[in-house]
Amino acid sequence: MMPFPMMGKSIPVEALLESGMDVATKKRMADVALNTAKSMGATYADARIGRYLNQYVFTREDKVQNVVNTESFGIGIRVIADGTWGFASTNNVNPEGIKKATEQAIAIAKANARIQKEPVKLAPVKGHGEVSWKTPIEKDFKDVPVSEKVDLLLKANAAAMENGANFVNSALFMVNEQKYFASTEGSYIDQDVHRIWPTFGVTAIDRSAGKFKSRQALSAPMGMGYEYMNGLASEKVEGPAGITLYRNSYDIVEDATLAAKQAKEMLSAKSVEPGKYDLVLEPNHLGLTIHESVGHPLELDRVLGYEANYAGTSFATLDKWKSGDFQYGSKIVNLVADKTQPGSLGAVGYDDEGVKCKKWDLVRNGILVNYQAIRDQVHMIDQKESHGCCYSQSWNDVQFQRMPNVSLEPGTEKYSARDMIKDVEKGIYIAGRGSYSIDQQRYNFQFGGTVFYEIKNGEIAGMLNDVAYQSNTQEFWNSCTKICDENDYRLFGSFFDGKGQPSQVSAVSHGSSTTRFNGVNVINTGRNV
Structure with a gap:
């Protein structure tokens, strides 16, 4: 596991709603990379134009700690020249910037070829032509006001505090990857990928005994839209010991309530016999x-x-x-x-x-x-x-x-x-x-x-x-x-x-x-x- 990466530059929240580069322009820009690579002797090349949008919301008890909105946009070019991989990237997504990055990728490949022992062998892939794919979401997180997300997290925090927690923090991680892939094999693939992760941690304290216990959320990060936060009863599984388990919908308030009660129960629970x-x-x-x-x-x-x-x-x-x-x-x-x-x-x-x-x-x-x-x-x-x-x-x-x-x-x-x-x-x-x-x-x-x-x-x-x-x-x-x-x-x-x-x-x-x-x-x- 890794620390949470805050990728890209900070942007105003309304900038998340901007449409970005259209598919026809992406194709033209990708072709600059592919044609340049072929003209310089590459036997294979691919280009990935990516716009990566992130929104992270952090709260603690009754306060908002931070709201982070970021965007990262650019192109990465990978080539095979002289039997060896080369890669370069740029955030100058225009013909001049792309041509320069492609030339750099070719130069890197040819330099690496001097020490390459065996040429790269690629399994064959048939070109897909122009195709697209999108995560089947019902509600885009970018269309949901930040205030609504904050209110939900603070409501979960309040429920935990009301049921015995001494401390609680909660967070929402939301990601949208807008990715365009093109290769010299004839693929032009546009994809729109969404992910979401609601989470929290509650802590209960027994001050007289000098002990504390914590319980983390039982949510799962999902490849879904904001509809995951609906808390649909039909998507819940009642597990042993009164634990509510969640499938394709999550009730963060219900989980935080149970978490506080369980954290308190842990303070007096017996220790396991090995x-x-x-x-x-x-x-x-x-x-x-x-x-x-x-x-x-x-x-x-x-x-x-x-x-x-x-x-x-x-x-x-x-x-x-x-x-x-x-x-x-x-x-x-x-x-x-x-x-x-x-x-x-x-x-x-x-x-x-x-x-x-x-x-x-x-x-x-x-x-x-x-x-x-x-x-x-x-x-x-x-x-x-x-x-x-x-x-x-x-x-x-x-x-x-x-x-x-x-x-x-x-x-x-x-x-x-x-x-x-x-x-x-x-x-x-x-x-x-x-x-x-x-x-x-x-x-x-x-x-x-x-x-x-x-x-x-x-x-x-x-x-x-x-x-x-x-x-x-x-x-x-x-x-x-x-x-x-x-x-x-x-x-x-x-x-x-x-x-x-x-x-x-x-x-x-x-x-x-x-x-x-x-x-x-x-x-x-x-x-x-």
């Missing part, structure tokens, strides 16, 4: 575990060692995949990558090198079957088609392989979270994400959570504190014994996931239903060792 437990993990929690123990280790560039200096390598090495029988998880574990999943953060029509997005298997019936790879990588795993998971955080950064949505398929039999609780004799129900630690090979790990409840003889027996579980990736996923059906399926999201040098952030979702893992080691994080 030992082996059956864990019942709800999707907002399990999504982070999927992200770290499946999403990252199955990125091909990490597997090949390209990320070793920054974020490590992967235990899921090529020999395990080539064997065809590496048991990543139990037979009911099916993990898929999907850039088309509706409502997800990673959903787009085409990736940032013009590949139409799709869904593919990573783990099928527990067996490792594939990785995540882009056009210049797939030949390394004897495949001929990019997976369509290339992304750049802005026009100013080169695109590279990024994690798509990676999700656990739901169970096929009708089975609810309440049914699962009834089937557990000694266990812990964990909701929401918390602190975590995982090694550089994404193998040995420790995960906490937001709220924890003890399960005894098929019933919730009360709240717990100081819970974290330890395992390794293969042992953990092989302990998976039951998955709830699709009615329980929900998304977790990471709004600012970091990777690369220079570092970039991306947004990605992970879906699952409530899932049980048997015999997992639980430690007490509140005791001195």
Whole structure:
């Protein structure tokens, strides 16, 4: 995870509503880059014209802390010359500025070619012509007055304070990526991408005991418009222990109210006894575990060692995949990558090198079957088609392989979270994400959570504190014994996931239903060792 990037220059809020450069002009500007690159000997070139709009609203208790509106606009040009990549960018989106940036990209490629050992090999992609894609939103955040957003956050803060919180902060993160991609292969792709993330943290204090407890929001960042904030009852799932869980609509006031009550309850909850437990993990929690123990280790560039200096390598090495029988998880574990999943953060029509997005298997019936790879990588795993998971955080950064949505398929039999609780004799129900630690090979790990409840003889027996579980990736996923059906399926999201040098952030979702893992080691994080 990365700090929140405030990308672009500050602009007046009304500037968010300006239409920006029209598609016909974008095509003309992109063609300047493509034609210049070809005239200088490039065998391939692509141009990305991007307008990135951000609005972030921050509050605390009864005060507005900040409202941030930013815009970033420019063009990035990527070329292959002498068998080598070159990249340059400019915010001078006019023929003169674009020609100069393209010449720079060519010069960089030719300089790099002197030390390039093997020429770049691109998987073929058929040109798409002029096409467009847009996040299917009902309400654009830019059309909603800032005052309405502030009022909603302050209402949530007030609800938390009225129900026992001593401190509360809340925030709304809203992003609109207006991206235009063109390549020498004949693609001209216009995309309009929207994302939203409402979140908060509440803290309750027991001054006499000198203790405090905090509870974070159970919201998930989504690839949706402002309609996500509607709080529709039809999109709520009533989970164990009276927890309301949210799917495609979020009620921040309701969640803040419950959060304050739970934070107070934590102050007197008992501390967990270390030992082996059956864990019942709800999707907002399990999504982070999927992200770290499946999403990252199955990125091909990490597997090949390209990320070793920054974020490590992967235990899921090529020999395990080539064997065809590496048991990543139990037979009911099916993990898929999907850039088309509706409502997800990673959903787009085409990736940032013009590949139409799709869904593919990573783990099928527990067996490792594939990785995540882009056009210049797939030949390394004897495949001929990019997976369509290339992304750049802005026009100013080169695109590279990024994690798509990676999700656990739901169970096929009708089975609810309440049914699962009834089937557990000694266990812990964990909701929401918390602190975590995982090694550089994404193998040995420790995960906490937001709220924890003890399960005894098929019933919730009360709240717990100081819970974290330890395992390794293969042992953990092989302990998976039951998955709830699709009615329980929900998304977790990471709004600012970091990777690369220079570092970039991306947004990605992970879906699952409530899932049980048997015999997992639980430690007490509140005791001195």
